[in-house]
Amino acid sequence: MTDPGPLGPFPEAPGYANAVAADAADALASYRSRFAISDPGVIYLDGNSLGRLPNATARHLEDVVAREWGENLIASWGDRWWTLGRTVGDLIAPLIGAEPGSVVVADSTSVGLFKLAWAALRTLPRRPLIITDDLNFPTDLYVLEAAGEAAAGRDVIVVPSVDGVSAPEDAIIGALDERTALVSLSHVAFKSGYLYDMDRITHAAHEVGALVLWDLSHSAGVVPVDLAGVDLAVGCTYKYLNGGPGSPAFVYVNPGLEIENPLAGWWGHANPFGFETAFASADSIARFQTGTMPILSLTAIEPAIRLTAEAGIQAIRMKSVQLTTYLMELATEILGPLGFALASPTDSDRRGSHVAIRHADAWRITQAMIHEGRIVPDFREPDNIRLGVAPLYTRFVDIHTAVNRIAYLMTGGIVDGYSNGRSAVT
Numbered sequence: 182m183t184d185p186g187p188l189g190p191f192p193e194a195p196g197y198a199n200a201v202a203a204d205a206a207d208a209l210a211s212y213r214s215r216f217a218i219s220d221p222g223v224i225y226l227d228g229n230s231l232g233r234l235p236n237a238t239a240r241h242l243e244d245v246v247a248r249e250w251g252e253n254l255i256a257s258w259g260d261r262w263w264t265l266g267r268t269v270g271d272l273i274a275p276l277i278g279a280e281p282g283s284v285v286v287a288d289s290t291s292v293g294l295f296k297l298a299w300a301a302l303r304t305l306p307r308r309p310l311i312i313t314d315d316l317n318f319p320t321d322l323y324v325l326e327a328a329g330e331a332a333a334g335r336d337v338i339v340v341p342s343v344d345g346v347s348a349p350e351d352a353i354i355g356a357l358d359e360r361t362a363l364v365s366l367s368h369v370a371f372k373s374g375y376l377y378d379m380d381r382i383t384h385a386a387h388e389v390g391a392l393v394l395w396d397l398s399h400s401a402g403v404v405p406v407d408l409a410g411v412d413l414a415v416g417c418t419y420k421y422l423n424g425g426p427g428s429p430a431f432v433y434v435n436p437g438l439e440i441e442n443p444l445a446g447w448w449g450h451a452n453p454f455g456f457e458t459a460f461a462s463a464d465s466i467a468r469f470q471t472g473t474m475p476i477l478s479l480t481a482i483e484p485a486i487r488l489t490a491e492a493g494i495q496a497i498r499m500k501s502v503q504l505t506t507y508l509m510e511l512a513t514e515i516l517g518p519l520g521f522a523l524a525s526p527t528d529s530d531r532r533g534s535h536v537a538i539r540h541a542d543a544w545r546i547t548q549a550m551i552h553e554g555r556i557v558p559d560f561r562e563p564d565n566i567r568l569g570v571a572p573l574y575t576r577f578v579d580i581h582t583a584v585n586r587i588a589y590l591m592t593g594g595i596v597d598g599y600s601n602g603r604s605a606v607t
């Protein structure tokens with residue numbers, strides 16, 4: 182291993198020139214300069230958890246705060262804010278293959294999921310089963326359970342994955358029958374990055390008359406999605422869509438589906454400023470709003486989505502596949518002999534934009550990476566280190582440097598200085 186000196190890049194390590202050449206040939210390379218990068222020495226591989234701040238967002242927020250809030254005050258509700266959830270929904274729609282008017286931004290992913298799941302269950306009152314799997318994000322499992330109780334008498338079947346990496350797609354399809362009301366899965370699994378065959382599962386669910394609800398949190402903005410035949414979807418905006426911490430989630434409802442928001446509120450009313458005592462649902466996607474929007478967080482998403490749209494979702498996906506493939510190759514070659522194993526699909530058609538690597542000492546390796554390696558990954562219990570690549574700002578040379586730095590931390594005894602005791606936010 183080449184001595185990296187102060188943990189810089191590793192120009193003498195094998196493959197460095199290839200990484201530099203891949204960056205030079207990268208059609209998306211210039212997008213990196215559109216993000217706030219305060220310390221270029223830090224390799225940020227956590228865009229799958231919280232995307233970086235686009236420079237345009239900082240400027241936009243300053244303007245919204247000073248002008249729309251500071252000067253225009255309440256007039257801004259009428260000027261722009263009241264319809265902003267739908268405006269931003271329409272910006273997201275082309276990125277997820279949805280029609281204009283079918284997406285609205287409101288609430289968190291968990292709340293959106295609850296609304297859609299409960300709404301779906303109410304349309305199929307005699308079907309007792311909800312099908313999901315154990316690769317799904319825990320909030321999804323909790324929400325499905327709660328929606329099942331709210332809709333009365335529904336059970337959640339959690340189909341197990343055989344290896345914790347690949348989804349049990351055949352077993353999910355095998356579990357479907359005329360008792361199934363809803364199939365709800367994450368399009369990309371939060372831990373392993375497994376990318377589901379959305380068409381296949383949606384089709385199988387429809388064959389038995391069930392509805393399908395996809396969580397696009399780990400695919401929106403990085404994997405092209407086509408919701409044309411899908412019933413329902415939700416997704417967060419703070420990962421690859423770079424909407425900022427706590428930015429609200431989007432919900433999609435197929436325009437052909439007659440379905441009502443079970444959490445009725447005045448923002449979903451047909452005539453909200455009539456202040457009528459009885460609820461009457463708006464006939465647009467606005468009906469899936471409930472209460473007042475977090476306007477500052479909502480408006481922060483706008484420039485970020487425009488950036489993604491400008492780069493183009495197909496180009497983003499192409500680079501994402503190249504980056505994750507490169508990362509898996511280097512991890513196998515350099516980290517394999519150091520006790521790491523890959524915990525993500527090797528087939529790029531079945532992989533989203535992060536790669537999980539496993540190690541018995543994953544916790545303390547993660548701590549050493551953050552505090553001494555100047556690499557930001559995240560840790561997922563019990564032994565996964567997730568390395569997310571965000572094609573708008575992750576470079577090939579970042580991957581080369583990160584893998585070589587991890588090897589240096591392991592072989593240089595640096596990891597040994599950390600313990601495996603956990604802290605609260607991982």
Ligand SMILES: Cc1ncc(COP(=O)(O)O)c(C=O)c1O
Nearest residue numbers: 289290291318320367371398417
């Ligand atoms: C797949 C998935 N769904 C849902 C959530 C939770 O979303 P929220 O906290 O916005 O409710 C996450 C969070 O990371 C996630 O990865």
